[in-house]
Amino acid sequence: MNTILVTGGTGYVGSWIVKGLLDKAYTVRLTVRDKDNTAKFENLRQIALTTKGKLEIWEADLLEEGSFDDAALGCDAILHVASPFTLRFKDAQRDLLDPAIKGTRNVLYAASKSGTVKKVILTSSVAAIHGDTKDMTEQGLTEFNEEQFNQSSSLTHQPYSFSKVEAEKEAWRIAQAQDEWKLVVINPSFVMGPSLSSLSNSESLNFMKDILSGKYAMGAPAIMFGFVDVRDVAKAHILALENENSQGRHLLAERTIDVLEYAQLIEKAFPQKFKLPKKHAAKFLLLMVGWMFKLSSQFIKRNVGYPLRLNASKSREALGLDYIPLEQTVKDMVTQMLDDKLI
Template identity: 45%
Template sequence: MNKEINKTAPILVTGGTGYLALWIIKQLLDEGLSVRATVRNKSNKEKNKYLSRLGEDSKGALELFEADLLVNGSFDTAMNGCELVFHTASPFQMENIKDAQKELVDPALKGTKNVLDSVNKTRTLKRVVLTSSCASIYQDAKEAKDKKLDEKSWNTKSSLKDNPYMFSKKIAEKTAWEISKAQNRWDLITMNPGFILGPSLSNRIDSFSINFMLSMLNGKNKSGVPELSFPVVDVRDVANAQILGAFNTNSKGRHILFSGELPFFLEIAKILKTEYGAKYPFPSKNVPRFLLYMAAPFLKIKWSFLKNNLGIRPQLDNSYSKKDLGIKYRPIKETIIEHAEQLIKTGLIK
């Protein structure tokens, strides 16, 4: 355990076309390292083009491998000869969920099991860095209202029927720890980021984070935003945290990642309005609570969620991540403005 990673060995990143994975891959390639990235379909040139460009524009080496979270053994070939794996592939879907088991839990849980089964078969493997979430730490802001939650905290409320996305993240991480503790050849560390924002390396908009920022600029939320607060962290900082943890042989455990600020949605809108003035139709108020309660049944939102989250700024402790990883977080204003600039420059916002 705690063996030093050989930087000449190939490094595997699962879910290579993802919002976070692209930044991890870019940072590894910029260091001149050899990276293997898994994708569902290598022949899908359109979906893979942003990933492919990273390999073309860097001093590192990039190779794509096909793998499917739900197919046993599909990560074996990509992992062969690797000492380090970043497992980022997992669905992030909070809306329009028709079958939570199929859309969220199976890819998160079975995918984690499949990746770690391959890890157990790969004798060269030394360390796995798993992207989990603050969703594994807590469900409702009320839980973190009167006391700061840290890495010892676990979400005990979510279930398949109540916040299935959060449930999928918790059960996948818990299973990963169980698998890790059943052996002593490789070690596991997890990253538990808050709400990830910041500039994307692609123009894709099938990310919850990207769509959130688009909604702050395109008028979708012009009439108001819910009075919700989440821990925000820059996608580049999450990628950096993963790499710092991967190569620090003394790093261990879980890591809550966020900038240190837990803004309400309206506070994010105010940052944008201060920068851009009246150029875009930013939200200027919170949606009245009685309207949210009226609309909740149609939006498939439980009243208990509104009661336990509206108007409450949770408290979380990110001191361990700073101590263990040595990371310095970007200020939230920088994250928000540079995210907006990326959307504007790529033409996603006119």
């Protein structure tokens, strides 16, 4: 495989994927909505100049039918990374669900029309595996793995998670109806780590900004997340691309910890530099002031105080992924944000 189409390649995760492919001398076709907005991809053009790879810029829009057809012609594989990751939206259907599902259809149909694409790597999410942390308890599970699909999210409750599970299901439906190309899915947990661009507005960076700014200084919600380094997410995509035997879904998580434990990792790396939480916030208090943190009462009731365990053994065994320790992820991310004056 020599020529790879990457959607969403200017984003937080996608830019690391593009860099990884360029470092390995691939020809990367990067799709953007507006080629004239060069600031979005100038950092990647500079990276390409230092590698043996080749970067091509193509225009395409997730919501425009047939938009990816030309870019896919002659490609060996597609890495479909583009999908909205935001908790700041006005209309869940318009801003989350439509781009996720319609974009997936347009990209995968382009793969079928190309006649050359043999593999599609889809960036899904752990949110397609579970919605609320309470799901694990309600389903009588001791952990989540690639066998589960999110059953608790909807357009009105956790709509981002709903968009991810619906888009992935649509991808599997399309994949199983054809035999031109093979679908492999990557399901990262909460992606953290340094950004390749100071222009990134990823929710991962927003989450870190909230912690470092003292937003949770009075107490952190007892919510557990799986965490994974953005560089490992990129590596997993490339491993899945190059491994002829890769198949199915791949849950990515270095470990699961709660927000307070995450803050403690920051404190250990940067002692007394930030106003970090020292305790958990009481659940009844969160129910009273959750609106200040954009947390609904339903979200708080179903996520605060519940255990979460994620089994990422397949990513280690089938892909050979060796995870960067979360301690290093935290240190590198804060350092990058300080260097870029984002905090």
